[in-house]
Amino acid sequence: xxxxxxxxxxxxxxxxxxxxxxxxxxxxxxxxxxxxxxxxxxxxxxxxxxxxxxxxxxxxxxxxxxxxxxxxxxxxxxxxxxxxxxxxxxxxxxxxxxxxxxxxxxxxxxxxxxxxxxxxxxxxxxxxxxxxxxxxxxxxxxxxxxxxxxxxxxxxxxxxxxxxxxxxxxxxxxxxxxxxxxxxxxxxxxxxxxxxxxxxxxxxxxxxxxxxxxxxxxxxxxxxxxxxxxxxxxxxxxxxxxxxxxxxxxxxxxxxxxxxxxxxxxxxxxxx
DNA sequence: TCGACTGTCCATTCATATCC
DNA sequence: GGATATGAATGGACAGTCGA
Numbered sequence: 001x002x003x004x005x006x007x008x009x010x011x012x013x014x015x016x017x018x019x020x021x022x023x024x025x026x027x028x029x030x031x032x033x034x035x036x037x038x039x040x041x042x043x044x045x046x047x048x049x050x051x052x053x054x055x056x057x058x059x060x061x062x063x064x065x066x067x068x069x070x071x072x073x074x075x076x077x078x079x080x081x082x083x084x085x086x087x088x089x090x091x092x093x094x095x096x097x098x099x100x101x102x103x104x105x106x107x108x109x110x111x112x113x114x115x116x117x118x119x120x121x122x123x124x125x126x127x128x129x130x131x132x133x134x135x136x137x138x139x140x141x142x143x144x145x146x147x148x149x150x151x152x153x154x155x156x157x158x159x160x161x162x163x164x165x166x167x168x169x170x171x172x173x174x175x176x177x178x179x180x181x182x183x184x185x186x187x188x189x190x191x192x193x194x195x196x197x198x199x200x201x202x203x204x205x206x207x208x209x210x211x212x213x214x215x216x217x218x219x220x221x222x223x224x225x226x227x228x229x230x231x232x233x234x235x236x237x238x239x240x241x242x243x244x245x246x247x248x249x250x251x252x253x254x255x256x257x258x259x260x261x262x263x264x265x266x267x268x269x270x271x272x
Numbered sequence: 273t274c275g276a277c278t279g280t281c282c283a284t285t286c287a288t289a290t291c292c
Numbered sequence: 293g294g295a296t297a298t299g300a301a302t303g304g305a306c307a308g309t310c311g312a
Binding site (some may be wrong): 176177178255 | 306307308
């Protein structure tokens with residue numbers, strides 16, 4: 001009962017919404033929007049509770065095979081399922097044993113099932129998508145579905161990309177942390193686009209170096225004035241709200257005021 | 273207003289691939 | 293072969309949200 005209650009809450013949370021989607025898709029439940037506004041299970045409308053309960057029951061039937069398969073498809077790992085509570089042994093042991101992805105090597109059979117699921121749900125079958133589903137995009141099993149390297153974005157696609165970021169920025173309240181970080185991301189993207197720098201160079205470039213590059217760098221014409229505009233507006237509107245120490249000379253800062261790590265930068269890119 | 277809770281951001285760690 | 297990039301798993305910190 002404890003697990004069922006926990007699953008109902010988990011499925012309605014952001015971290016559990018992918019698992020809920022898989023449960024709805026696989027069980028042929030009528031898909032229904034569940035608001036993730038921090039409410040607990042008891043305070044949700046009856047129809048939502050009914051839906052969540054059905055999804056949780058479906059997942060826990062045929063324990064543990066169905067549950068594990070759904071978690072793999074939803075990329076839900078043991079740490080998300082086991083954090084912040086004390087699960088019963090029967091639940092914890094199976095979850096740890098079968099959903100701990102560290103050092104995991106997927107089989108061809110698993111890749112085949114993942115590809116079939118992607119096709120069934122009308123998603124693109126690629127090395128990356130199959131690899132993500134089976135937990136290791138670099139595995140031999142996933143590589144078999146790999147096609148060619150992604151091409152470089154066209155100018156038109158690039159414009160749409162930046163328009164998307166602008167739209168996301170406008171959707172956030174002025175002065176909010178989320179808006180601030182999006183504005184920083186936009187500056188980073190423009191900086192990379194205009195300078196062609198690697199992510200490592202962009203992470204470590206100082207304010208002085210960036211200003212020098214913008215004012216007298218190798219860029220010519222509109223590119224240079226655009227770069228200068230990007231740097232100056234970032235320094236005026238965004239960086240002062242992120243910087244914690246006056247001694248910090250790094251241009252692009254993480255939300256905590258320190259230099260961004262490679263993974264953080266990559267995650268921001270991938271998320272866009 | 274405040275406390276509980278959720279969601280987001282990102283640092284750390286490890287494994288592997290790619291480039292020079 | 294070393295340096296660097298990429299990708300995944302994990303968990304802590306903290307901002308945001310909501311109800312009492």
